[in-house]
Amino acid sequence: xxxxxxxxxxxxxxxxxxxxxxxxxxxxxxxxxxxxxxxxxxxxxxxxxxxxxxxxxxxxxxxxxxxxxxxxxxxxxxxxxxxxxxxxxxxxxxxxxxxxxxxxxxxxxxxxxxxxxxxxxxxxxxxxxxxxxxxxxxxxxxxxxxxxxxxxxxxxxxxxxxxxxxxxxxxxxxxxxxxxxxxxxxxxxxxxxxxxxxxxxxxxxxxxxxxxxxxxxxxxxxxxxxxxxxxxxxxxxxxxxxxxxxxxxxxxxxxxxxxxxxxxxxxxx
Numbered sequence: 160x161x162x163x164x165x166x167x168x169x170x171x172x173x174x175x176x177x178x179x180x181x182x183x184x185x186x187x188x189x190x191x192x193x194x195x196x197x198x199x200x201x202x203x204x205x206x207x208x209x210x211x212x213x214x215x216x217x218x219x220x221x222x223x224x225x226x227x228x229x230x231x232x233x234x235x236x237x238x239x240x241x242x243x244x245x246x247x248x249x250x251x252x253x254x255x256x257x258x259x260x261x262x263x264x265x266x267x268x269x270x271x272x273x274x275x276x277x278x279x280x281x282x283x284x285x286x287x288x289x290x291x292x293x294x295x296x297x298x299x300x301x302x303x304x305x306x307x308x309x310x311x312x313x314x315x316x317x318x319x320x321x322x323x324x325x326x327x328x329x330x331x332x333x334x335x336x337x338x339x340x341x342x343x344x345x346x347x348x349x350x351x352x353x354x355x356x357x358x359x360x361x362x363x364x365x366x367x368x369x370x371x372x373x374x375x376x377x378x379x380x381x382x383x384x385x386x387x388x389x390x391x392x393x394x395x396x397x398x399x400x401x402x403x404x405x406x407x408x409x410x411x412x413x414x415x416x417x418x419x420x421x422x423x424x425x426x427x428x
Contacts, residue, residue, distance in 0.1 A: 204377060
């Protein structure tokens with residue numbers, strides 16, 4: 160399992176009231192992969208990310224990460240919990256869940272302080288990530304006074320500063336303007352070049368087309384119905400249409416043209 164960073168065996172999760180979160184998930188994700196989890200609203204994408212992050216323990220089945228079975232007992236081990244949290248960063252779909260410090264600068268520095276880094280190193284990392292996302296002017300602002308897009312950028316900055324091995328991104332392009340979305344994609348590409356593992360829950364087909372190596376499809380029954388290379392999964396657009404991820408002929412045409420252009424560019428390079 161040395162190349163496998165996550166392994167799920169027959170994983171089920173239920174919310175209070177026997178509400179199904181995910182059902183019978185079997186999945187292996189290798190180190191350095193970029194996986195897009197695609198599915199309609201309510202298909203279990205966010206739940207799956209929180210299972211991978213250790214926030215939601217499986218009701219049934221087993222979760223392995225970093226060659227260890229992940230359980231609540233294992234995560235209570237202080238040394239392992241520190242290792243686990245150091246290596247996995249989660250971006251929540253709702254930025255408000257993630258923001259609680261008095262200023263943007265404090266927000267980005269918070270996780271770094273938990274790692275015990277020196278003040279000089281913290282300041283350098285905070286400055287670097289603020290520049291990369293073009294949010295220097297927000298440094299002294301109160302996070303809850305920001306717009307939805309600004310909050311999302313601050314939340315992204317707070318996890319990028321950590322230099323984790325795994326990034327779990329829940330709808331990272333939601334509420335972003337096109338320019339910032341482009342900046343985010345560039346950040347993802349940079350992380351890929353560093354060999355990081357990225358797992359992205361999204362309904363943004365074009366984001367998945369741009370950055371994913373593999374794609375996991377989930378349906379309304381909270382089940383994984385397909386997993387494979389981006390090329391093999393995207394070759395079946397009828398499946399995306401049935402899941403409601405492509406609406407109408409124009410959307411299908413635009414996505415198909417984008418995919419064909421990207422594929423030809425890769426072949427030519």
